[in-house]
Amino acid sequence: MEKQQTLRGRAVYSGITLHTGVRATLRINPAPENTGIWFRRVDVAGAPSVRAVASNVVDVRRGTTISGNGATVATVEHIMASLHACGVDNAVVDMDGPEPPILDGSAREFFAGIMDAGLDEQPAEAAVFRPSAPIHVNGGHTQMIISPQPEDSLRVFCTTSFAGCPFDPQFLEVEITRENFEKEIAPARTFVAFSDLRQLLAMGLVRGGSLDNAAILHGGAIFSKEKLLWQNEIVRHKILDIVGDLFLCGKRVRGCVVAVKPGHPRNVELAMAMMAQDAKS
Ligand SMILES: [Zn+2]
Secondary structure, three states: OOEEEEEOOOEEEEEEEOOOOOEEEEEEEEOOOOOOEEEEEOOOOOOOEEEOOHHHEEEOOOOOEEEEOOEEEOOOHHHHHHHHHHOOOEEEEEEOOOOOEOOOOOOHHHHHHHHHHOEEEEEEEOOEEOOOOOEEEEEOOEEEEEEOOOOOOEEEEEEEOOOOOOOOOEEEEEEOOHHHHHHHHOOOOOEEEHHHHHHHHHOOOOOOOOOOOOEEEEOOEEEOOOOOOOOOHHHHHHHHHHHHHHHHHOOEEOEEEEEEOOOHHHHHHHHHHHHHHHHHO
16 A cells, blocks of 8 residues: 655745746645645735646646636646656645746756655555546547556656657657656756747747747757757657646556647646546546
């Protein structure tokens, strides 16, 4: 029987947000057993908080936004992925604005901060989602399925394809252990297609975006400040987003995920379908 876990100490992060481009501070605090993962807006009167579950997702266009009880928080996926990979079931994430700091566009610092804070086992049994039958969602170019598998682990097969990407298509299969997540997935950075940038800027978004926190795809090349960590860094980042978004089912996830050209809309739809299957069982 797996036990629930929370952080032993507090993990604190500070930096520029991706879309609004302002400075933000985020603190991940320990929480009692059976709390789940909550995001609290300490800058709003009464410090309202919202539980990080798929039914509270209100926007999936450029990252995953959750809202409830008067608390709205954008771009939760890299934090959620780090908590999921570390095996944290209970935490309260304090934010002083609607967006977390983007840091280097990856989950590297979020993961490291949680591990530095340390983990504490709690007496209650951990809630784990295991699909009782395959669940399939699709839309646009995206196909996603989660199926039962013999091993009691989360395994992700993912493929991406982007016009104008020099390494295309990209594929990776990875079992999401804490070690594999830290080495193979957490450091993979956010990327954006140059063709989307102008539109995003016109919408008033990505004001904090720079080559410090994103790689840019343009005309058959990838522009990034540091050289790419892997030729297939994009598919690794897509897996990072999946590990975060599927944790929005409210439980640790076990099973085999196959994702073709995934994105936040279908990730969150799959998490919703997982919650629905879970409610019936
Ligand atoms: Zn991401």
